[in-house]
Amino acid sequence: MKIGTILRSPLLHFFVLGGLVFGLYAVTAPLEARAPRDDVLHLSEAEMNRMADGFLAAWGRAPTEAESRGLVRDWAIEEVMVREALALGLDKGDAMIRNRLRAKMEFLAEAPAAAMTPDDATLEAYYSENAAAYARPAQVSFAQVLLPGDATAEEVAALRAELEQGADPAGLGQATMLPPRLEAMATPAVERVFGGGFGAAVAGLPVSGWSGPLSSGYGQHLVRLDAVEAAQLPPLERLRDKVIADWRSAEARKMRGAFTDELLSRYTLDLPGEEAAEQP
Known part of the structure; x- marks a missing residue:
């Protein structure tokens, strides 16, 4: 390849420009803005085991010696890239990085809840306070007939009379894809x-006998309620695992809120054009 071609290469221009940026920052950035350098890459045994476990999970076997060296090299590349990026302040003003850091802090605040186990009294109290979330809704069995949109009061009365005399609701009223009968539907x-x-x-509605018209999204209906079963709260033991999981989630939210409030109490909020507030 000719030297002129090399000098015109966009890739060369990229590396030269990148080197100038890094060099200019090193010269012009104030000392206090530069992160203290740590030139030792310390790979812990736990991190090494994590990499080996990840390889095993992905490939179903332990890495070879060459593959292990490759894993270590990849880890070292990532580590030095992160350190240099932090030294250059590339993490500043990055919404993605800020959101990730916030998520990690929230995880740290909530993590203890995952290992907590409520005693029976605590779980019973939580179950009672949140009974509406666990109760089985009422179930109804009914028949319905969709009335024609232009049906007169006399026509509705005549149709009701037919139904009361035992006519099949499936053959009456306006043709529709709606089922004429529904059994034990929540x-x-x-x-x-x-x-x-x-x-x-x-x-x-009263059980038995035709009632209505009732309005739905499809129009007006005559309805016969055949049976209704009231909402019921199952015994706690039947839902114990779910209730414990929900209780832990609630505790995690409380921990996050308390942790956040405590952190905010350490700072003063300074807004433009306003007096500083002691706590955000």
């Missing part, structure tokens, strides 16, 4: 099918 599921409020309205 009220939230009914509302997902028919629209908000319909399940609760059905559960509030």
Whole structure:
């Protein structure tokens, strides 16, 4: 390759420019802005074992001697790159790095909760306080007929009379893909099918006999409630593992909040154009 071609190479220009940037920073940055240098790369036994375990998990075997040297080299490259980036202040003003550091601090605050086990009294109290989250919703069995959009009061009354006399609801009313009968369906599921409020309205009807019209997302319905089973709270033992996991999550949130408040109490918030606040 000719020397002129080499000198015109964009890659060469990149390396030269990069070297100038690094050199200029080393000369012009104030001493207090430069991170103290530590030229020793100390690979701990724990870190070495972590790398070996990662290789084993990925490849299903232990690394060879050459592969082990490669793992160590990759670790050393990452370590020196991170150190040099920090020395240049490249972590400053980077939203991704800041978010990652925040997440790590929050993890440190919450970590003890994962090993906590509540006693029976504590778990019972938590279960009672959050019963609504664990209760099985009411279930309803009902039949329905979707009324034509232009049905008159007389036509609705005539249709109701047919239903009361035992007519099959599947053959009456407006043609629709909605099922004419639903068995033991949870009220939230009914509302997902028919629209908000319909399940609760059905559960509030008298059992047996045709009622309505009731409004849904599809229009007006005549409805016969055949059975309703009230919401029930299962015994704690049936959901014990889930409740413990939820309790730990709640404790972790409390720990994070307390940790955050304690950290904020160490600082004064200085806002532009305002007096400094003692605590953010």
